[in-house]
Amino acid sequence: MNWNEFIFFALISIVFWYTGVLALYKSKSKWLGDALIITGLLVFAGFIVALWQSLGHPPMKTMGETRLLYSFFLVLVGYVTYRRWRYKWLMAYSVAVSTVFIIINLIKPEIHTTNLMPALQSIWFVPHVTVYILSYAMLGAATIGAVIVLYKGTEKRMGYFELIDNLVYIGLGFLIAGMLMGAVWAKEAWGDYWTWDPKEVWAFITAASYMLYIHAPKAGISGKKSLWILPLAFILLLITWLGVSYLPAAQGSIHVY
Amino acid sequence: MDRESKSGQKTFINERIIIIAIVIAGFALQIAAGPFDYSIISFPVNVIVLAVMLLLLLVKPSGATGRFGSAKVSLCLLAIITLMCLYMGIVANNGVKTSWPFVLTYLLILINIILVIGKRIRQFKWKDYGFYLNHIGLFIFLFSAGLGSADLQRYFMRVYEGKVEWRGENTKTGELTDLPVAISLEDFSMDMYPPKIAIIDKRNGETFPAGKPSLMESFEGSSGNIGEWSVKVDSIKDRPGVAPAAYIIAKNKNDGGTLAGWISCGNYFQSFKTLDVSDIYCFAMTYPEPKRFSSKVEVFTKRGLKKSGIIEVNDPLTAGSWKIYQYSYDSNMGRDSEYSVFELVRDPWLIPVYIGIIMVMAGAVTLFWKGGRK
Numbered sequence: 108m109n110w111n112e113f114i115f116f117a118l119i120s121i122v123f124w125y126t127g128v129l130a131l132y133k134s135k136s137k138w139l140g141d142a143l144i145i146t147g148l149l150v151f152a153g154f155i156v157a158l159w160q161s162l163g164h165p166p167m168k169t170m171g172e173t174r175l176l177y178s179f180f181l182v183l184v185g186y187v188t189y190r191r192w193r194y195k196w197l198m199a200y201s202v203a204v205s206t207v208f209i210i211i212n213l214i215k216p217e218i219h220t221t222n223l224m225p226a227l228q229s230i231w232f233v234p235h236v237t238v239y240i241l242s243y244a245m246l247g248a249a250t251i252g253a254v255i256v257l258y259k260g261t262e263k264r265m266g267y268f269e270l271i272d273n274l275v276y277i278g279l280g281f282l283i284a285g286m287l288m289g290a291v292w293a294k295e296a297w298g299d300y301w302t303w304d305p306k307e308v309w310a311f312i313t314a315a316s317y318m319l320y321i322h323a324p325k326a327g328i329s330g331k332k333s334l335w336i337l338p339l340a341f342i343l344l345l346i347t348w349l350g351v352s353y354l355p356a357a358q359g360s361i362h363v364y
Numbered sequence: 365m366d367r368e369s370k371s372g373q374k375t376f377i378n379e380r381i382i383i384i385a386i387v388i389a390g391f392a393l394q395i396a397a398g399p400f401d402y403s404i405i406s407f408p409v410n411v412i413v414l415a416v417m418l419l420l421l422l423v424k425p426s427g428a429t430g431r432f433g434s435a436k437v438s439l440c441l442l443a444i445i446t447l448m449c450l451y452m453g454i455v456a457n458n459g460v461k462t463s464w465p466f467v468l469t470y471l472l473i474l475i476n477i478i479l480v481i482g483k484r485i486r487q488f489k490w491k492d493y494g495f496y497l498n499h500i501g502l503f504i505f506l507f508s509a510g511l512g513s514a515d516l517q518r519y520f521m522r523v524y525e526g527k528v529e530w531r532g533e534n535t536k537t538g539e540l541t542d543l544p545v546a547i548s549l550e551d552f553s554m555d556m557y558p559p560k561i562a563i564i565d566k567r568n569g570e571t572f573p574a575g576k577p578s579l580m581e582s583f584e585g586s587s588g589n590i591g592e593w594s595v596k597v598d599s600i601k602d603r604p605g606v607a608p609a610a611y612i613i614a615k616n617k618n619d620g621g622t623l624a625g626w627i628s629c630g631n632y633f634q635s636f637k638t639l640d641v642s643d644i645y646c647f648a649m650t651y652p653e654p655k656r657f658s659s660k661v662e663v664f665t666k667r668g669l670k671k672s673g674i675i676e677v678n679d680p681l682t683a684g685s686w687k688i689y690q691y692s693y694d695s696n697m698g699r700d701s702e703y704s705v706f707e708l709v710r711d712p713w714l715i716p717v718y719i720g721i722i723m724v725m726a727g728a729v730t731l732f733w734k735g736g737r738k
């Protein structure tokens with residue numbers, strides 16, 4: 108098994124996943140969508156296992172291999188979350204994002220490694236990044252919900268509160284998991300879990316603002332008032348994700364390449 | 365749950381005054397005593413602090429001290445530490461990490477969390493496992509990583525191939541001391557990424573086209589396009605001790621002219637070679653980047669432990685209570701480096717930190733699984 112055969116497995120999986128998502132929305136059957144998505148996952152996993160065997164090491168070394176796992180776990184976690192919370196849009200979203208990574212792998216496989224510096228070559232790289240991206244997706248969705256409620260008024264939108272809180276809890280769960288994996292990784296690579304490197308400082312700021320949100324009701328702040336935290340927290344999240352390298356404090360950061 | 369009465373409101377004002385007073389005292393200490401010196405909380409001070417904090421579990425939640433464990437105090441402290449971190453995240457060379465107000469706020473958060481835990485334990489329910497995992501885990505993590513860091517010992521050790529070294533350089537003070545661990549370096553080795561071929565501007569060394577350089581990987585048989593040139597690598601010379609070099613054949617797509625010759629990025633004793641395209645531009649090779657570097661070592665401790673293995677980035681070696689990390693090498697010599705630099709870390713709080721991390725990780729899963737307020 109090698110990368111030349113990837114296209115067949117990828118196409119079969121994609122077909123299963125898209126018809127699966129379609130079935131979730133359109134079919135009356137309780138199990139059709141699930142069966143299709145799981146079959147797609149099994150086909151994809153089959154390729155990963157076969158590739159693993161022929162390489163003799165887990166496919167985690169090159170960028171292409173990293174993206175391969177990413178495409179798989181994105182759909183897997185999307186599916187588990189869907190099973191738990193029944194958010195169909197989330198299933199559709201994770202399949203769409205996964206497709207983007209599959210297409211990149213088909214067009215530009217980078218199987219001969221682009222220059223991944225030694226510190227990035229770690230088993231933590233994939234889960235750390237995947238979990239963060241999932242968290243950003245959840246928290247982004249929660250922000251949209253919060254803006255809708257703040258804009259349209261709360262009375263008509265009671266059901267939204269529960270949805271927004273769920274998304275924030277799930278998103279913060281992933282965010283904390285991503286941070287801790289980063290800490291374990293940093294310990295393996297540099298001997299230090301946390302050095303208050305600018306990217307780490309901003310990751311902490313982001314997590315702390317979502318912690319403020321989930322603790323606000325315990326301190327007697329009304330649900331409506333605490334909703335204002337979410338757009339602010341998302342701006343901080345965007346700075347963490349995209350903006351850190353432009354800040355004066357980040358000159359010399361280990362996270363800026 | 366927390367239905368605060370009017371008097372609760374008033375006492376919260378008291379708590380806020382205490383917090384502000386402590387933070388201001390922090391600023392005063394900062395001016396009077398200078399940056400916070402973490403070594404003052406090294407063993408046994410941190411263990412005594414831990415014992416005192418654990419005693420706080422016994423404090424009655426309704427008393428004056430116990431009320432410091434309210435969610436309002438938590439919110440207030442979280443907001444303060446977030447503001448401090450914003451300053452830390454924006455201003456360069458800020459010194460927040462070693463400032464008294466930051467350290468005192470950190471301690472207040474630990475006190476608040478332990479009081480919160482104490483309060484909850486009095487009405488213990490199994491279904492609160494998510495709360496306990498998150499908050500007890502966070503306390504263990506914050507305590508061990510924060511106050512435990514004072515006990516961390518960290519040294520650099522430079523070892524030459526074929527030699528044994530006992531001495532380490534303290535990373536903070538730069539002092540050279542004998543360590544209870546010795547390393548014998550049998551071999552340092554490095555894999556490189558293939559070097560890249562580019563057209564550069566001889567006047568300033570900038571890669572062409574300026575701004576978004578076009579680079580081509582060089583391995584035997586590789587080919588690509590740079591500007592109006594179609595380039596093929598005919599053969600490669602690449603082995604230890606010799607600078608990488610490529611024999612390239614370039615065809616101009618506009619006028620059909622060809623150029624051929626050796627180019628090389630050079631190394632510590634061979635000079636680089638380029639192939640002129642015009643008076644201004646030439647083909648050149650970039651320095652290859654390291655892909656992987658590792659050291660084959662044998663480690664001895666004073667206690668008589670002997671261990672051999674390969675240390676590489678992301679894969680440290682544990683010997684007794686020490687962890688040995690691949691840190692660096694002679695960057696001028698690259699893969700021909702005759703020495704390897706290790707970082708030796710002894711962290712007695714490592715296990716509690718990992719316990720805390722595992723608990724909070726499990727707590728994160730409960731957040732994910734249980735969702736928000738109903």
Ligand code: HEM
Pocket residue numbers: 283318321322325365433434435436437438439441442473476477480483484492495498499502724727731
């Ligand atoms: C890893 C980060 C944290 C997470 C995921 C987290 C999560 C939670 C959750 C889900 C609750 C509600 C539990 C329930 O009602 O069953 C809660 C309550 C609470 N948390 Fe946190 N928390 C975190 C950090 C903190 C910190 C840093 C503080 C203090 C500064 C804190 C103070 C409190 C307080 C005071 C309560 C209310 C306790 C009560 O009602 O008895 N938490 N937390």
